[in-house]
Structure formats: structure tokens, C-alpha cells
Amino acid sequence: MASSEQKMSRAQLTAMVVGGMVGAGIFSLPRTFAGATGPLGAVIAWLIAGTGMYMLARVFQSLAERKPDLDAGVFAYAKEGFGDYPGFLSAFGYWMGSCIGNVSYWVLIKSTLGAFFPIFGEGNTVVAIVVASIGIWAFHFMILKGVQQAAAINKIVTIAKVIPILVFIVIVAFAFKADLFRFNLYGGDLTGSIMQQVNATMLVTVFVFLGIEGASVYSRYARERNDVGFATISGFFMVTTMMVLVTLLPYAVLHRAEIAGMRQPSMATVLEAVVGHWGAVFVSIGLLISVLGAYLAWSLICAEVMFTAARTKDMPKVFATENANKVPSVALWATNIVVQLLVITTYWSRDAFALMLNLTSAMALIPFLFVAAYGLMLVRRRETYDTIRPQEHTRDLIIAAIATAYTIFLLYAGGVKFIVLSAVLYAPGTALYIWARREQGLPVFTRVWDWVVFILAVVGAVIGIYWLATGYVDV
Structure with a gap:
């Protein structure tokens, strides 16, 4: 990035943050939350998750600035702070969690098609698995040829993600029924305390926030250094606002039990209940474009994680092999073989999307915990604070402590299962x-x-x- 023309503006950086955070998860939020809690529990859950994830994002930012030499990815912090084996577990967990996340994309794609073509069912029928398998290997061989997402494709994908969500929010907001919202407030006929209901949503919130850890990687492209902080904070709050509204507004147009029983993607089903069949078609088209774009990006990320870990000798050196197109080919083969096997296992799952969502989140918790704990370790030792902004020590101590407590809480809230x-x-x-x-x-x-x-x-x-x-x- 030698020339200033190649640098990113504040708006472009913010778009990158929004595009990275908005994925398949937001389209599934109505049913996923309604199956666990009502509006009150949802608000509490988002307050906890939003605060915790924001603090974690700030830890990532701080570590990127104070430890610029640790550039091998999320697992580099675990290795530096806790040793080689914890570093490997962090790399493996992040890679495997990303692979499982890719499986959830295929399940959601086929479940979306299942609303129009029953042969796909809930995304885990034999036909759905066969079609998903074809898609996996089509993307695989395309990536092996060195195909990357161009700027134009990124722009289309970002628009496809955001427009259906905004349309959904506006339409459902106009259909708001206050008495129905009050009826659903405490979860209606759900058993268990509010905090038990909140705990049941915690892994979901981890899934939809995945990608927030990547915001700081764009810092070297910024025209102005302070644009990075602005983009991270504004992008975070924009996406969080959308997720909260997508979660809460359905409670004002349908009974909680109805939402909980909907097929995924439940955002499409909710909009269909409000405006008719065109609503489901509109959201579903946007979701398909969005998820396919996200799948391509995360396929590259999965391969890159294993490739980088191999280059730092945390994984076998064979995974550091590149082909003639500079694609980490062996890592990509390993990634897609795992994705293929996991797609096959969804046939025996009662709710394949929910299973993949929760497993993705559970696998991500260990890497996130290591990052937060290393951030806390760094600030308690006052390492780098003698030379780099010593006045931020107390603030960073509070941020790292909250982030660590939050990730520990997630391990508890996610449950033993x-x-x-x-x-x-x-x-x-x-x-x-x-x-x-x-x-x-x-x-x-x-x-x-x-x-x-x-x-x-x-x-x-x-x-x-x-x-x-x-x-x-x-x-």
C-alpha cells in the first residue's frame, strides 16, 4: 500500500467492520432468541454480550498496537502468554470453529431453499447434503485457482447483507403491537428464571459477534490512525443496534411460541407473516447472496489460520505449502475435508443449524479467553506502558478485566454440554x-x-x- 490512493477512508473502514460482523447469524436471531427468552431476557442478554464483546474488541486493538510483532493471528497471544500447547489449542480451536461456522452457512442456505423447495427440508436432508457438497468443492477449486473477492463483489455482498435487514426492521416496526410485546415480555409460558433464559442465549451472541476480532487488521490501511477507533466503535454500535432490533421487534408482531417454532432463517418467516410471501422471498435472496459471499471469505480465513500456524511451527509444516497461485493448498484441502465430513453428520442432527451455531461459539471461547487473559497479563505487568501511552494503564486494566470475566462467564453460560x-x-x-x-x-x-x-x-x-x-x- 505504497500510495495514498490505496489507503482506506473512514467510511470504507467502517464498511469493512460492518461487513465483517454481519453474517448468517443475524438472519436466525428471531427464532433462536424466542426459543430461549422473551424481550426482557433478550435486552439483558444483549447488554451483557454487547458490553463484553466491546471490551474484547478493545483488548484486540490494544494488543495490536502494543505487540505489533505478534502478527500470526489470534493464537499468537495465547502462545506468547501461556506457552506452545495453549497456543496450539487456540489456533486449532479457532480453525475448527471457523470450519463449523462454514457448515452452518450451508445448512442455512439449504434451509432457506427448503422454504420454497421442500426437498431441502431444514437443510439436512440427503438432497441438501449432496447439493452442499457440490458447493463446497466448487468453491474449493475456485479458490485453488487464486480467485479472491474483488472490491465490487465485496460491495454487492455488503449491500445484500444490510438492505434486507433494514427493510425488515422498518416494516416490522410499523406493525408494532404494544399489547403483544407486553404479553411476551417475560417469555410467556417459558419456565425458568430470567437469568436462566439469558444464559441460554449466550452462545448465540458469541456466534453473531464472530468477526469483531478482525476489525483491527485494517489499521495499516487507514489514512488517519484515529479513523480505526472511529470505524471500530461506530461499526460495532451500528451492527449491535441492528441485531437488537431484529431480536426484539418480532415479539411485537407474533407470539413468542410462534416465533420459536419457525423454520430458519426466521427473519424471512417473520416478515412473511407480516407482509406475505414476498417478504420471505426478499429476505431469502439477500441472505443467499450474503452467506455465499461470507462463505468464500471464511473459507480463505480457515485456510489462512492453519497456514499461518504451520509457518510459525505450531502446526505440521505440510500445511504451510502453497500452490503456484500462492494459495495455501494443503490447508485448504484439510479445511474442506473437515467441512465435508461435518456437513454429512448434520443428517443425524435434530436441529443442525442450532448445533453448528453453538459448537462454533464453544470452539471460539477458548481462543477468546486466551486473548483476554493475555491482555490482562500484559497490563498487570505494565509491559509496554513505560513507553507507550502510560496514562491508559488504569483504563486498559478495567477493560481487560471485564473482557476476561466475560469470556469466563460465557464458558459457564454455554453449559457443560x-x-x-x-x-x-x-x-x-x-x-x-x-x-x-x-x-x-x-x-x-x-x-x-x-x-x-x-x-x-x-x-x-x-x-x-x-x-x-x-x-x-x-x-
Whole structure:
């Protein structure tokens, strides 16, 4: 980016933040929240999630400025602060979570088509899986040829994401019925306390905020340094406002139980109930364009995470292989083989989209916790504060402490079920770490703590497999 013409304006940076945060999750919010809580619980959930994720975003920003040498991705902070094995777990968790997120895209695409073509069902029928599989490998071979998203495609995708959401918000707001909203306020016939209802939504909020961690990567393209902070804050609040409205407004036009029973994407189904069939078609077209664009971006991100981890010797070196088009080919093959296998498993899932959503969030929690904890460690040691803006120490201490507390709370709120299921993936994934260490002639584990973490992962995996085999956990 040598010339000023290649730099990004404040508006462009803000658009990048909005485009990165708005994905498939927002189109599923009405049903996902209505199945867990009413408007009051939803407001509390968004206050907790919005505050926590904002603090986490500020930690990412601070670390990017104070530790510019740690540029290998999210997992670099875990490795620097807690050692090689935690660094690997962070990289593997982020990669696997992104792969599962890509599966959720295909499920949602096929579920959207299922509203018009019943053969696709809820996105996990045999036909849906076959068509999704064709899509996976079509994208795979396109990316191998070096195809990237051009600026024009990015612009179309961003518009396709935002316009249907704004139209939905305006139309449903005009149909607002105050008495129905009051009836739904406490969740209607839902059992459990408000906080129990709030806990049930926490993994959903993690899923829809995924991508916020990438906002700071555009800082080197900014014309002015302070544009980065403006773009992050304004983009965050714009997207959060949209998500809150998409969550709350349906409670004012339909009974909570009706929304909870809708097919995904529930935003399309809600709008259909208000204005007729054209509403479902309008939202569905926007969603399909948006999700396909997001899938291409996240396919590249998945491959890049594994590629970068291999270059820093946290993954086997084979994954650092590039083809003639400078595409991390082996990492891309590994990513799409995993995505393919996970798509096949959705056939046996009762609610495939919800399962993929919750697993994606659970896998992301470990990397996020490491980042927040490293940010707290850095500020408590006063590292870099002697030379870089020492006056920000107290503020950064509060921000990092809240971010750490929030990620710990998410582990609790997410429940034992998905933490144990994530161990089913983490434990066998350690084989990649062993492979990489053997390549370098290094001992696998160098600290007692590494052994403790590994044993806990194995025990969790055994319990998770037993729960799945016996039907104790319903997926």
C-alpha cells in the first residue's frame, strides 16, 4: 500500500467492520432468541454480550498496537502468554470453529431453499447434503485457482447483507403491537428464571459477534490512525443496534411460541407473516447472496489460520505449502475435508443449524479467553506502558478485566454440554501438535500444566463420546 490512493477512508473502514460482523447469524436471531427468552431476557442478554464483546474488541486493538510483532493471528497471544500447547489449542480451536461456522452457512442456505423447495427440508436432508457438497468443492477449486473477492463483489455482498435487514426492521416496526410485546415480555409460558433464559442465549451472541476480532487488521490501511477507533466503535454500535432490533421487534408482531417454532432463517418467516410471501422471498435472496459471499471469505480465513500456524511451527509444516497461485493448498484441502465430513453428520442432527451455531461459539471461547487473559497479563505487568501511552494503564486494566470475566462467564453460560462436545474435537486435534513437535525434535509437553490440560481434554472427549453414543446429549 505504497500510495495514498490505496489507503482506506473512514467510511470504507467502517464498511469493512460492518461487513465483517454481519453474517448468517443475524438472519436466525428471531427464532433462536424466542426459543430461549422473551424481550426482557433478550435486552439483558444483549447488554451483557454487547458490553463484553466491546471490551474484547478493545483488548484486540490494544494488543495490536502494543505487540505489533505478534502478527500470526489470534493464537499468537495465547502462545506468547501461556506457552506452545495453549497456543496450539487456540489456533486449532479457532480453525475448527471457523470450519463449523462454514457448515452452518450451508445448512442455512439449504434451509432457506427448503422454504420454497421442500426437498431441502431444514437443510439436512440427503438432497441438501449432496447439493452442499457440490458447493463446497466448487468453491474449493475456485479458490485453488487464486480467485479472491474483488472490491465490487465485496460491495454487492455488503449491500445484500444490510438492505434486507433494514427493510425488515422498518416494516416490522410499523406493525408494532404494544399489547403483544407486553404479553411476551417475560417469555410467556417459558419456565425458568430470567437469568436462566439469558444464559441460554449466550452462545448465540458469541456466534453473531464472530468477526469483531478482525476489525483491527485494517489499521495499516487507514489514512488517519484515529479513523480505526472511529470505524471500530461506530461499526460495532451500528451492527449491535441492528441485531437488537431484529431480536426484539418480532415479539411485537407474533407470539413468542410462534416465533420459536419457525423454520430458519426466521427473519424471512417473520416478515412473511407480516407482509406475505414476498417478504420471505426478499429476505431469502439477500441472505443467499450474503452467506455465499461470507462463505468464500471464511473459507480463505480457515485456510489462512492453519497456514499461518504451520509457518510459525505450531502446526505440521505440510500445511504451510502453497500452490503456484500462492494459495495455501494443503490447508485448504484439510479445511474442506473437515467441512465435508461435518456437513454429512448434520443428517443425524435434530436441529443442525442450532448445533453448528453453538459448537462454533464453544470452539471460539477458548481462543477468546486466551486473548483476554493475555491482555490482562500484559497490563498487570505494565509491559509496554513505560513507553507507550502510560496514562491508559488504569483504563486498559478495567477493560481487560471485564473482557476476561466475560469470556469466563460465557464458558459457564454455554453449559457443560457444548464444552464437553468441544473436547471431542480438541483431544484428537492434539495429534497435529504432536506431529509438529516431532518434526522439530522437541518434547511434546514441557510443563506439568500442559499435561493437565491434555488429560482434561481426553477425559472430556471420552465423556462426550459416551454421551453421544447413549443419547444422553441430544444433537
